[in-house]
Amino acid sequence: MKKYRIAMIPGDGVGKEVLAEGEKVLRAVQKVQDEFTIAFAEFPWGCDFYQQHGQMMPDDALQVLKEFDALYLGAVGDPSVPDHVSLWGLLLPIRKSFDQYVNLRPIQLLSDDLCPIKDKQTRHVDILFVRENTEGEYSGIGQIFNENTENEQVTQTSVFSRKGTERIIRYAFDRAMERRMKITAVTKSNALNYSMVYWDRLFKEIAAEYPLVETRLVHVDAMAMYMIRNPEQFDVVVASNLFGDILTDLGAAIQGGMGYAAGGNINPENAFPSMFEPIHGSAPDIAGTGQANPIASIWAASMMMAHLGETKAAKTIFQALKKVTADRRYRTPDSGGSATTAEVGSAVVSEIEKQF
Ligand code: NAI
Ligand code: MG
Numbered sequence: 614m615k616k617y618r619i620a621m622i623p624g625d626g627v628g629k630e631v632l633a634e635g636e637k638v639l640r641a642v643q644k645v646q647d648e649f650t651i652a653f654a655e656f657p658w659g660c661d662f663y664q665q666h667g668q669m670m671p672d673d674a675l676q677v678l679k680e681f682d683a684l685y686l687g688a689v690g691d692p693s694v695p696d697h698v699s700l701w702g703l704l705l706p707i708r709k710s711f712d713q714y715v716n717l718r719p720i721q722l723l724s725d726d727l728c729p730i731k732d733k734q735t736r737h738v739d740i741l742f743v744r745e746n747t748e749g750e751y752s753g754i755g756q757i758f759n760e761n762t763e764n765e766q767v768t769q770t771s772v773f774s775r776k777g778t779e780r781i782i783r784y785a786f787d788r789a790m791e792r793r794m795k796i797t798a799v800t801k802s803n804a805l806n807y808s809m810v811y812w813d814r815l816f817k818e819i820a821a822e823y824p825l826v827e828t829r830l831v832h833v834d835a836m837a838m839y840m841i842r843n844p845e846q847f848d849v850v851v852a853s854n855l856f857g858d859i860l861t862d863l864g865a866a867i868q869g870g871m872g873y874a875a876g877g878n879i880n881p882e883n884a885f886p887s888m889f890e891p892i893h894g895s896a897p898d899i900a901g902t903g904q905a906n907p908i909a910s911i912w913a914a915s916m917m918m919a920h921l922g923e924t925k926a927a928k929t930i931f932q933a934l935k936k937v938t939a940d941r942r943y944r945t946p947d948s949g950g951s952a953t954t955a956e957v958g959s960a961v962v963s964e965i966e967k968q969f
Contacts, residue, residue: 624895631954641962642929729867748777
């Protein structure tokens with residue numbers, strides 16, 4: 614029997630609450646399917662750890678995490694620690710060191726009534742966003758000139774390497790081949806006359822390797838408009854770091870809100886473990902009240918099983934998730950209901966048990 618080792622990093626605030634539900638669901642699917650086992654190890658890193666030790670995670674954290682098959686994260690951040698400290702102290706070092714260059718974000722509507730757009734139903738919203746996760750506009754390169762003078766000037770440099778650009782575009786084409794054979798690349802090559810012209814060129818080069826896939830280049834501003842007006846046009850969307858960051862928040866809104874948006878930070882070559890998480894933060898405004906929506910976190914658990922090759926377990930979790938999301942008794946307050954985090958998690962568990 615296959616055995617997976619999963620590192621759990623609940624982090625802070627609602628991260629702890631929603632991750633506990635994901636763990637509950639994973640234990641349930643492991644039990645009923647009885648074809649693999651999961652060994653969970655939990656690491657209490659985050660802002661509490663920072664208060665005691667002056668750092669978000671220990672010095673050897675990456676060495677420790679490297680040995681796992683996958684990482685399952687809640688959220689990090691607390692009002693007592695500056696956000697750039699918590700982010701650069703845990704999440705970003707993991708993403709960068711483990712070369713998790715794909716940020717995979719399904720924008721799928723699970724129940725008609727959750728969509729804020731008039732007349733859009735589940736069949737209209739099913740987009741797979743593939744966001745570049747390591748370079749582009751977030752390369753961290755820049756300079757300030759003549760600081761504190763009237764000639765003050767700053768630059769922020771985007772970096773698009775051939776290797777970095779090709780690998781993300783190729784990954785997106787491979788996903789399109791498994792789906793509806795359509796891919797849209799987000800660009801802005803009219804204004805960004807170096808970076809995005811290059812992006813378009815490599816997109817066209819790689820498109821030639823996939824003659825069966827229908828391709829399209831759309832400027833980022835128009836993309837924002839189309840995602841609201843006609844989200845049904847899109848299947849796989851590939852975007853640079855900044856454009857993907859912005860458009861996936863818009864995507865979260867059309868799929869029902871932050872409580873429904875899951876993501877994977879993936880190293881497709883499996884040279885390092887990949888990391889799965891709800892994309893929301895620690896939500897200090899509702900932490901500790903039992904009101905957090907655990908759907909995104911459970912969805913991330915399904916993505917993690919798919920990444921590990923456990924397709925059946927991934928589908929079982931996802932089917933249960935769809936059933937529960939469509940049932941208005943199991944709505945947390947962010948979707949207008951009064952169910953608790955644990956009630957929603959337990960409802961997903963009983964749907965999983967019903968499938969066996
Ligand atoms: P947030 O995502 O924590 O909260 C934004 C809004 O969405 C709040 O009103 C919150 O109550 C609501 N919300 C979020 N998750 C929810 C859930 N599961 N169920 C119901 N409602 C939910 O973003 P915010 O407020 O900007 O950041 C709070 C903290 O989280 C900060 O310290 C920030 O740095 C950190 N953060 C961490 C992230 C991560 O670990 N990946 C991502 C985003 C923010
Ligand atoms: Mg973001």
